[in-house]
Amino acid sequence: MSYYKNQALFPAYRPRRLRSKSALRELVRETTLSPSDFIWPIFVMDGEDSTLPIPSMPGISRHTIDRLPGLAATAKSLGIQAICIFPYTEPSLKTEDCREAWAANNLTNRAIRSIKEAEPEVLVMTDIALDPYNINGHDGIVKDGQVINDETVEALVKMGAAQASAGADILGPSDMMDGRIGALRTMLEQNGSHNVCILSYSAKFSSSLYSPFRDAVGASNVLVGDKNTYQLDSANSDEAMRMIARDIAEGADMIMVKPGMPYLDICYRAKMQFSVPTFAYQVSGEYAMIQAASNQKYVDETKIMFESLLAFKRAGCDGILTYFAPKAAEILNS
Numbered sequence: 001m002s003y004y005k006n007q008a009l010f011p012a013y014r015p016r017r018l019r020s021k022s023a024l025r026e027l028v029r030e031t032t033l034s035p036s037d038f039i040w041p042i043f044v045m046d047g048e049d050s051t052l053p054i055p056s057m058p059g060i061s062r063h064t065i066d067r068l069p070g071l072a073a074t075a076k077s078l079g080i081q082a083i084c085i086f087p088y089t090e091p092s093l094k095t096e097d098c099r100e101a102w103a104a105n106n107l108t109n110r111a112i113r114s115i116k117e118a119e120p121e122v123l124v125m126t127d128i129a130l131d132p133y134n135i136n137g138h139d140g141i142v143k144d145g146q147v148i149n150d151e152t153v154e155a156l157v158k159m160g161a162a163q164a165s166a167g168a169d170i171l172g173p174s175d176m177m178d179g180r181i182g183a184l185r186t187m188l189e190q191n192g193s194h195n196v197c198i199l200s201y202s203a204k205f206s207s208s209l210y211s212p213f214r215d216a217v218g219a220s221n222v223l224v225g226d227k228n229t230y231q232l233d234s235a236n237s238d239e240a241m242r243m244i245a246r247d248i249a250e251g252a253d254m255i256m257v258k259p260g261m262p263y264l265d266i267c268y269r270a271k272m273q274f275s276v277p278t279f280a281y282q283v284s285g286e287y288a289m290i291q292a293a294s295n296q297k298y299v300d301e302t303k304i305m306f307e308s309l310l311a312f313k314r315a316g317c318d319g320i321l322t323y324f325a326p327k328a329a330e331i332l333n334s
């Protein structure tokens with residue numbers, strides 16, 4: 001019995017032959033990682049010249065805007081092409097109508113300008129969802145206890161327009177409202193922002209792996225209920241494909257699967273089916289689990305980090321949003 005057509009049998013076929021030397025293993029390696037595979041998520045906060053560690057994400061901090069030029073220079077020197085901004089919004093700025101989300105001088109928009117001024121070549125990606133600005137922590141506007149779709153999309157379009165005019169290169173709608181990709185694309189075309197990309201969080205599942213992130217952006221204590229009426233049911237893979245197909249049809253340039261590692265089947269299926277640039281978000285809870293286990297010395301942090309990142313590439317992803325971006329890039333460069 002041969003395993004593949006025309007394949008030799010043992011002992012002519014000794015698969016261990018190609019594993020016998022490090023150089024041979026490298027020669028036949030199917031998947032590789034490079035710093036340009038990573039998008040680096042950075043949490044920003046108001047204030048001056050400070051960083052504030054996030055307890056549920058060991059090793060990750062929030063940074064004031066004056067620290068961003070330095071971080072952008074680090075990204076550039078490491079070969080990381082893109083930074084993704086997430087704002088910690090002061091509780092006093094959270095309202096029911098979420099108007100801070102599209103304020104021209106909100107934290108995100110100031111952060112975009114500071115990075116683009118300092119390092120114009122470093123791409124800036126944003127998050128489009130109302131949760132950092134919402135008094136009840138939801139990604140959409142809440143009326144009578146419901147997250148209402150169409151009014152939220154109008155708000156998201158204003159938010160995206162403000163980010164694009166601040167200089168964002170990539171808009172990242174993570175809200176899971178219906179119709180938002182088409183509405184954002186129409187707005188960008190009308191405003192002359194033809195080259196602003198949309199990386200849609202198309203297959204975003206309702207996951208318990210986002211909790212550390214919600215701490216980081218100050219949304220944990222405010223969230224009322226859950227996000228099950230808009231984020232996907234973890235049980236559904238066909239539905240994820242329909243969401244990706246829909247977003248591509250509405251004008252998404254790139255798509256994302258989120259969370260990452262427990263959803264590699266979705267990444268693989270998406271890449272096979274659609275052949276568009278596909279990203280995975282290795283989310284805060286995945287990062288926190290790896291850190292927790294490696295801090296206990298149950299696993300080796302560096303090895304697990306690379307094994308997990310490589311898994312995304314093997315599953316077909318073109319890139320990964322990961323909190324490990326600078327650490328992994330530094331090791332890859334050394």
Ligand code: PBG
Pocket residue numbers: 127129131139174175209210211212213214282283284285
């Ligand atoms: C905002 C948003 C979330 C994440 C990215 N954008 C949280 C959520 O949907 O509740 C999570 C990222 C992470 O956990 O690292 N909608």
